[in-house]
Amino acid sequence: MSVRETIFSAFKQVAADQGRTLAPLSDDLRLTECGLDSLSFAIVVSSLEDALNVDPFNSSEWVDFPVTLGDFIKLYDHTVA
Amino acid sequence: MAPAGAVAIPQFHGRGGSVSLTDLASGSFFNGKLSQLRARSVLISTAEQLATAVALFELDGLARRMVLCTPDLKDEQIAAVAAAAQADAIVTDTEPAGRKLAAASYLMTQQPQIANLGERRDVETEWILLTSGTTGTPKLVVHTLQSLGGTLPRPAAAKLRTVWSTFYDIRRYGGLQIYLRAVLGGSPLVLSSADESTDEFLTRAASAGVTHISGTPSHWRKALMSGAAARLTPEYVRLSGEVADQPLLDALRVAYPGATIAHAFASTEAGVAFDVTDGLAGFPAQFIENRRDGIELKVEAGTLHIRSGRNAVRYLGEAPGVLAGGDGFVDTGDMVELVAGRYYFRGRRGGVINVGGLKVYPEEVESVLNADPRVRMSLVRARRSPITGAIVVADIVLADCAPASPATRASWETTVKSELQNACRRALAPHKVPAILRVVPTLELTAAGKLVRPNG
Numbered sequence: 091m092s093v094r095e096t097i098f099s100a101f102k103q104v105a106a107d108q109g110r111t112l113a114p115l116s117d118d119l120r121l122t123e124c125g126l127d128s129l130s131f132a133i134v135v136s137s138l139e140d141a142l143n144v145d146p147f148n149s150s151e152w153v154d155f156p157v158t159l160g161d162f163i164k165l166y167d168h169t170v171a
Numbered sequence: 172m173a174p175a176g177a178v179a180i181p182q183f184h185g186r187g188g189s190v191s192l193t194d195l196a197s198g199s200f201f202n203g204k205l206s207q208l209r210a211r212s213v214l215i216s217t218a219e220q221l222a223t224a225v226a227l228f229e230l231d232g233l234a235r236r237m238v239l240c241t242p243d244l245k246d247e248q249i250a251a252v253a254a255a256a257q258a259d260a261i262v263t264d265t266e267p268a269g270r271k272l273a274a275a276s277y278l279m280t281q282q283p284q285i286a287n288l289g290e291r292r293d294v295e296t297e298w299i300l301l302t303s304g305t306t307g308t309p310k311l312v313v314h315t316l317q318s319l320g321g322t323l324p325r326p327a328a329a330k331l332r333t334v335w336s337t338f339y340d341i342r343r344y345g346g347l348q349i350y351l352r353a354v355l356g357g358s359p360l361v362l363s364s365a366d367e368s369t370d371e372f373l374t375r376a377a378s379a380g381v382t383h384i385s386g387t388p389s390h391w392r393k394a395l396m397s398g399a400a401a402r403l404t405p406e407y408v409r410l411s412g413e414v415a416d417q418p419l420l421d422a423l424r425v426a427y428p429g430a431t432i433a434h435a436f437a438s439t440e441a442g443v444a445f446d447v448t449d450g451l452a453g454f455p456a457q458f459i460e461n462r463r464d465g466i467e468l469k470v471e472a473g474t475l476h477i478r479s480g481r482n483a484v485r486y487l488g489e490a491p492g493v494l495a496g497g498d499g500f501v502d503t504g505d506m507v508e509l510v511a512g513r514y515y516f517r518g519r520r521g522g523v524i525n526v527g528g529l530k531v532y533p534e535e536v537e538s539v540l541n542a543d544p545r546v547r548m549s550l551v552r553a554r555r556s557p558i559t560g561a562i563v564v565a566d567i568v569l570a571d572c573a574p575a576s577p578a579t580r581a582s583w584e585t586t587v588k589s590e591l592q593n594a595c596r597r598a599l600a601p602h603k604v605p606a607i608l609r610v611v612p613t614l615e616l617t618a619a620g621k622l623v624r625p626n627g
Binding site: 133 | 526554557559562564601602606607
């Protein structure tokens with residue numbers, strides 16, 4: 091699975107587990123409007139850390155907090171690479 | 172077991188040998204040097220619990236102070252404890268290992284030697300216990316026999332069959348309580364040993380006819396997991412030291428249908444506060460309102476406070492800290508919550524997990540997980556999160572009911588985990604539900620028999 095697919099899958103799984111309605115996923119989707127609350131988001135990040143072995147939010151380099159889902163995927167793409 | 176009509180001979184049964192109180196009455200284990208320990212501050216640092224059991228018996232009333240060293244101390248810690256207690260003698264059962272102590276060492280013998288010279292026992296000896304669960308120097312808590320055992324139930328005549336035992340090391344508060352019950356009640360005591368499995372210990376306890384036995388909830392879960400719990404037929408099963416949740420109390424009632432199941436609340440500083448024998452977790456709200464046996468309880472800032480004659484007298488040492496508040500109440504640090512006329516323990520104040528500002532106590536989540544019969548033990552902890560500070564995750568030890576083949580086992584585990592998460596979602600607020608469940612083969616216990624928790 092590509093990084094993008096792994097991320098999409100995590101969003102969907104956590105939304106289902108948390109009983110949240112996920113907005114249709116696209117690069118332009120603003121994370122604050124995707125349907126996940128901060129707890130769900132925290133679980134997504136944790137689950138991606140296990141799946142991809144990286145936590146880009148914890149890297150010592152300056153990280154621009156992602157605004158859209160596209161930003162989020164790029165963040166992981168860069169760190170995984 | 173002693174045949175009916177026989178007199179119970181109090182004995183200490185260790186793994187490697189036994190000592191009877193007749194032995195102690197007839198001779199001394201100090202090789203003729205007992206009188207040299209009169210009025211001194213004595214550090215008791217032995218490899219075996221049996222030697223400590225004997226030393227306490229011989230030295231109480233004679234030494235000014237006895238310090239019960241726990242077996243896990245490193246040399247620097249022993250030195251620091253000796254200094255804080257102003258120890259001028261050290262008693263041991265093994266050749267001294269060249270520790271740098273400015274104290275005379277006394278090596279105990281395996282068998283009672285020189286006949287007892289009828290030493291006077293008129294000193295009010297201080298019993299110094301060490302607090303557990305700390306790194307660095309343990310705190311030294313000062314007790315007397317009064318504060319330790321003052322209001323222990325005095326069995327007018329301990330039933331002849333009564334044989335005590337405990338999973339605890341008697342050098343710790345929980346174990347020492349049992350030591351005193353046995354000695355003051357004139358009953359035999361079976362000591363545990365760090366060198367044997369739970370199965371071996373229970374087998375040894377059963378063959379000694381143990382009727383009364385005490386341990387932490389984690390000890391009891393291990394006993395239930397060991398498959399050897401059924402070897403015992405106790406009359407009295409006691410739990411203390413950790414939160415005793417309802418599923419465990421129920422499991423013990425099933426395992427020991429003839430026994431009284433009691434859970435006690437106690438701490439090294441506050442002493443024993445109460446025990447609960449109604450089979451339910453927590454304690455009735457009346458315990459707070461009514462003063463019983465000279466013990467007063469209050470709840471302040473969400474934690475339980477205790478004031479009683481059984482509170483320790485004070486701490487020893489350079490920076491002793493305050494044992495009790497100005498009004499004499501000792502804060503136990505245990506969080507309690509009142510629900511429908513009953514108080515429930517929610518966990519240690521320091522153990523709280525903070526998920527985006529919302530609090531969760533590991534114990535309350537563990538209680539939900541442990542309620543599932545497929546779960547033997549669980550440990551809930553925080554996993555760092557850059558988003559919420561922390562999220563809740565759990566390690567679980569599954570009961571011995573898994574399918575044998577690896578493939579079916581894997582999918583069985585996945586099903587169990589998913590069902591456990593659903594159970595948590597039904598019982599708990601969303602931030603308390605473990606985000607990740609991990610199946611582990613075992614969970615570590617501290618030397619005091621409590622779950623090893625990160626940061627505490």
